[in-house]
Amino acid sequence: MTTHKAVATVAIRGKLALIDAPTVAPTGRQVCVHVEWTASTPLDLHQNDGGLLVTHPQILGDGIAGTVVETGPDVKNLAVGDKVFGFAFKENMQKAYQEYATVSETSLGKLPSEFSLQEAITLPNNTVTVFHAVTKDLGLPLEWPRLPSHTNPHADTPILIWGGASSCGQYALQILHAWGYTNLLATASPRHHEYLRSLGARHTFDYRDVDVASKIQRAVDNNTRTGPAVPFVLDCIASQQGSLTQIAGVAQKGTRVAALLPVIVRDATDDVAPEYAMNVQAAVDWAEGVEARGVRTHFYEDDVFFREHLQSSVVPELLATGIVKPNKQRIVEGATLLERAQAAMDLLRRKDVSGERLVWRVSDLEL
Known part of the structure; x- marks a missing residue:
């Protein structure tokens, strides 16, 4: 050999x-x-x-x-x-x-x-992650071929992308926007806000703002909507202190949170070893009724359609047609x-x- x-x-x-x-x-x-x-x-x-x-x-x-x-x-x-x-x-x-x-x-x-x-x-690892996390962990539809936007029952449902400037966050915004999800919120450093809005974010927030949780809730306040202010959250960072603690200030009873594993308890540095956890539900104190899940992209092939078609045909078409950049x-x-x-x-x-x-x-x- x-x-x-x-x-x-x-x-x-x-x-x-x-x-x-x-x-x-x-x-x-x-x-x-x-x-x-x-x-x-x-x-x-x-x-x-x-x-x-x-x-x-x-x-x-x-x-x-x-x-x-x-x-x-x-x-x-x-x-x-x-x-x-x-x-x-x-x-x-x-x-x-x-x-x-x-x-x-x-x-x-x-x-x-x-x-x-x-x-x-x-593209490949993070577009796959978005499709798997959105459908499996958030329970939201991403039909292929795409259906007309007006058929989307969650078209105006607030969806928070924490870490919108990350690779996964950018693809989440583009894919969700293309599928007719219009009420997308994203956190990132302010220098990325304009670009994220061009990808489909309706509202952008500075993740370092000490008042970020209340600002997110105020941005989506709608007296005609029942249930949590932000029903769905995709956490592309999964840091115990850097994202999950802040998301816990937004999540209410009925919110579903999907965080990309592992949970980072302590970041690696040149001098310090990292520490990880795998249980998102136990990582922080969530309000009663919040469902927090860890995204396990390596299991995306459990979906038969995804296993056969997601990488071989869907992702190349998304790129070729400009749905994602x-x-x-x-x-x-x-x-x-x-x-x-x-x-x-x-x-x-x-x-x-x-x-x-x-x-x-x-x-x-x-x-």
Whole structure:
């Protein structure tokens, strides 16, 4: 079996390492992708610095953009030479921080011709997260094909996106707006407010404002509406003190909260180890009758339609038709695969990123 270079986490809070990984020949509906670009995520930091869901050594990364170089015998929709992008995470052979990844064709979509791989790589993990969280954890509909907006029973229902400038927050605003949800609220630093309104936010709030909870409630006050002022909250940050405590000041009986796991009890820094929790309901003191759930995107394939179509057809069409636009990118430079991966990890740890994705080239080989 041939091998290729991969970047792995080898110890909690340790430096990343370059390892030799087996290049796995595809079987069934699998394809082998020459990985050209990836985008770092907070999960990469949680796994390296917190050991979350890790067995060392573990290759990192779940966002793949590159070129198909080999297909299994049962592949239906992809061919050698196709430019693809997608979200894969189950085994080392599927991970993104390596020169070649072998994944199911259902985890990939063809790149629309007018976009580059480094633009498209900002989509897959967080668009999947939005569809899964909104439908599974908030219980709101996202039909495909889309129905006319006037059929949406929650068209004017307030929905709060905490962390609107995050990658997931930006896609949540665009997707919900496109599906006819018009009463979207978002928190972010003020410098992002105008952009978030262009993505569909009706109201924007500074998450650092000590009075943010009451301002959110006043913005959606409607005497004709029954139930909680804000019935649905998507927390894209899931920080115990940085988001959940403030959301608890907004949530009332009947509010449903979906927070992207893990709950960050303590952030990682250069000198301090992180601390995580997995129970959103127990993370803070919620009002009676608030349902708080943790979003587990890795289970999105339990939905049969999502497993077969979300990445292969829905996400590429969202991009090609302009329903969603790629996140802004910061290209992380470095002389080698390992240097680029480590530089991106250090930027994540230092929180030196806002409103953009850390995107970097994986393989130096051009096909």
